[in-house]
Amino acid sequence: MGLMKTTPDAAVPKRAKDNERPLIDDIRLLGRILGDVIREQEGAQAFELIEKIRTLSVAFRRDADHEADKALKKLLKNLSGDQAVSVIRAFTYFSHLANLAEDRHHIRRRTVHERMGDTQEGSIDVALSRLRWAGIAPKTIAQTLAQSYVSPVLTAHPTEVQRKSILDAERSIAQLLAQRDSIKERSSAFDSKKGNFVWDSYLKPEYRWFNGKVSFKTIGDKIDPSRTVEINHPEGGPDQPGARIWPFKVHRGKQAYDPENKNLLVVHTAGEDDTALWHNFDWPKAIQTGMRTAGLPWSGKYDFVATEMSWPLAHMVAPKGDAVPCAQCHSDAGRLQGIDGIYLPGRDRNRLLDMIGWSVVLVALLGVLTHGVIRICVLCQPKKG
């Protein structure tokens, strides 16, 4: 345990595997923050007491230090009621925090395994392949599932009962741990030998006409390396019934192609073997394996071509406050700058239409003014006695 310690913690077993490092780091971080909170909320004395109990327990547990054991027992026996409560609370909170860190660690390890293409004990993948292995037909599985009754079961442990405010706080802490992971991953896991990525958030989508159909470049299709290769192309235009202006996320990148055969190359990227690109960054080896696996010819030459791929976006309903303001589209150089086939007020100008519009406004204004002037004149006329 690394509760509330700020110095490098000797309590971490030396044999802790590299895999466990992120877990240990998280537990230490949470312990340190808890220590700060206790100092702030309960005072320095309470903190010192808890810290003392912790060091004595560690000394006894890890080093079998019997002096420490005696001192600990004496200390605990002499705690006042209030002190005992504060000690118990501190260690309870610490256990909760350590649990959160462990949950996070499970998720982290599972992601690592999934990325490597491994399946894990307890996953649906493994369960299904076992069933296949045992000769159970997919139909039987489907039938069984269709007749199964699935229901959540609440355990009867009173200790499991928690207030919602605590659950919410725990959930937020868990989310923050996850965010830390993704920040770390972005800053460190990416090896610049792979090229470069630009990370961004709150990205503005690009808009294109779309009728729901996408045409794809497939392996072996000829490409024109003198221009950007569209890996896929959303179909549709302004004159087609059913087509809409749709938001897309566009991935722009560079990909290896064969300058002689004029097609994109299949590159073997992930894996621990000698030819995987992300393992030893050897393009020719990675291409050779990729193309052989795909059963395609390769001239032995390679170069890079700019590519782009459009991902249609859906399920992106923003909260009311974040709705796209009118001027984002209805303006020059707005989001819909490149969309043709529509007349977009604010972006497009039609002199005749504008003239007619302003004439109507002018006529209305004149009407109001004339009417007003007449009324004022009528009012100003001297009353006839």
Ligand code: HEC
């Ligand atoms: C995501 C882009 C987008 C946003 C945001 C947007 N509009 Fe539009 N607006 C359009 C498009 C596209 C048209 C249709 C142009 C066409 O059919 O020729 C349009 C048409 C219009 C028209 C013309 C009426 C019509 O029936 O053709 C008006 C008026 C208008 N919008 C007002 C607004 C107002 C007010 C807001 C903000 C509350 C707004 N728009 C926000 C894209 C947008």
